[in-house]
Amino acid sequence: MLRSMYSGISGLKNLQTKLDVIGNNVANVNTYGFKKSRVTFSDAMNQTVSGASAATANKGGTNSKQIGLGSTIATIDTIHTQSSLQTTGRDLDLGISGDGYFVVKQGDSLSYTRAGNFYLDDNGTLVNANGLKVQAYKIDENGKRSKTIGDVAVNVNAILPAITTAKISVSGNLASDAIDGTVFSQQMKVVDEKGKEQTATIYFQKNGDDKWELFDEEPAALGDTSATKPKPFTSVNFDGNGQIVAADKTQTGQTINISSGNEDDSDTAVDESVQKVNLDFDFSNLTQVKGSTTALVNPDGNKEGKLESFNIGSSGEINVVYSNGLITTLGQLAVAKFSNASGLTKTGGNTFQESINSGTANINIAGEGRGVIASGSLEMSNVDLSEEFTEMIVAQRGFQSNSRIITTSDEILQELVNLKR
Structure with a gap:
């Protein structure tokens, strides 16, 4: 034939x-x-019809047939190859700009995908269109990232409990060229033992070349001999370089007054009693040099807050916004990278799995040798x-x-x- x-x-x-x-x-x-x-x-x-022959003294060589x-x-x-990103405006639509794949899991099997149209199931778990659970690194209360990946859930009914104010950090600068008696004030919000947010004002008054006194009510002018003038609750001293002396860097158990006014439904104060609270002060970041006075008072603690919204950042961090203004991070999405992405095996449902020639998945977070995540976008075909x-x-x-x-x-x-x- x-x-x-x-x-x-x-x-x-x-x-x-x-x-x-x-x-x-x-x-x-x-x-x-x-x-x-x-x-x-x-x-x-x-x-091969005939092989090649070498040249001899009498005849040239021939090629094979x-x-x-x-x-x-x-x-x-x-x-x-990277495709263009289509803007959708939906918070749970994610695209990767650069190398990498989202990691999803079913049972004990990991799969990888570039399709970032994600959803929340009835338990608040982040899943893809086929119900595979999106993997992420969890973030604890101290902001430390876990070493292993796992499921991540967003509880839309979460309530952040109130935390009583216990410490106040004071940073910035007090002008060294201010004249004696100069008063600088900062208002702040503190949370009392009942979880209510109250108002307090801290007054800084210069009293000497390298000394400032702190009051919880407006101080009297220097030299005022009035018997009712307020007394400072503490003072801070600076050395010749404008640095706070070591003994004044942290002060514990300072008693200050805060307003505990209660308000009725008509927003009219009906009781403006004053309560005393013991707070720890951290002055380690406070200086006294020439220029502007920029001292900033920052108390810890927070009132109760309900989850209002959440978003996903460019590094895959899942940020939750509460009604009290606080933002916490639940986790950080995992992104996988392969030595030979072309060796991945298509498994349907917009997912890939490792093969013997793709190399082992190198899983970390976005931005560390991987692409960044674009929230509100999807990668097109x-x-x-x-x-x-x-x-x-x-x-x-x-x-x-x-x-x-x-x-x-x-x-x-x-x-x-x-x-x-």
Whole structure:
């Protein structure tokens, strides 16, 4: 039988595979996070009619004579190029700008995806469209990130408990060139033992070259001998370089007055009693140099707050915003990177899994050798319709050409059969 006929058959089969791949690409032109594929060919084995011969003193060398036996599929590659990001404005739509894949889990099996259209299930767990749980590093109350990844849940009914103010940090500068008797005040909000937010004012009064006294009510002018003038609850001293002396850096158990006014429904104060509270002060970041007075009083503690909203930052941090103004971080999304992303195995549902040739997943957070996360965006498919239709035309013409090889070979065989007539 003619070898050309079987070469044509191999070409038809391979070009049919190419058309199948093109068809799948076109079908997923609007699939978020989809990565297109391509087919490459190589020639099949060659039949050697005669081998090459070396040159001699009397005769030159000759090349080998080989007849090709058609083509075969060399590779079907997945092209992991970055595609454009489409803005959606939805907080749980995430795109990766750069290298990396979101990590999702079902049971004990990890999968990887570029499609970041995520959702919250009935338990508040972050999942993808198929219910696979998105993996993240958890963040504890001290802001420390866990070493292992796990599920992350957002409780939309969460309530942040009130924390009583116990410490006040004072930072900034007190002007060294201010005249004696200068008063500088800072108002602050503190939380009492009942979880209520109260108002307090701290007054700084200069009393000497390197000394400032602190009051919880407006101080009298220097030299005032009035018996009712307020007394300072503490004082701070500075050295010649404007640095606070070591003994004054931290002071514990300072008693100050705070307003405990209660308000009725008409916002009219009905009781403006004063309560005394014991607080620790940290002056380690306070200086006294020439220039402006910029002292800032920052108390800890917070009143009760209910979860109002949450968002995801460029590093994958899941930030929760409470009604009391506090923002806490629940976790940080995990992003995986591979030595050979083209070696990943497609498993459907916009997900990939490791293969023996992809390399082990290197999982960390976004931005550390990986792409950054764009919240409110989704990565589009990287299929280019103009390119796919062009490849479709090439495949179609190649298919027609290989078909012509088969029909021509058939005509030759027909002539051979007719020789017996």
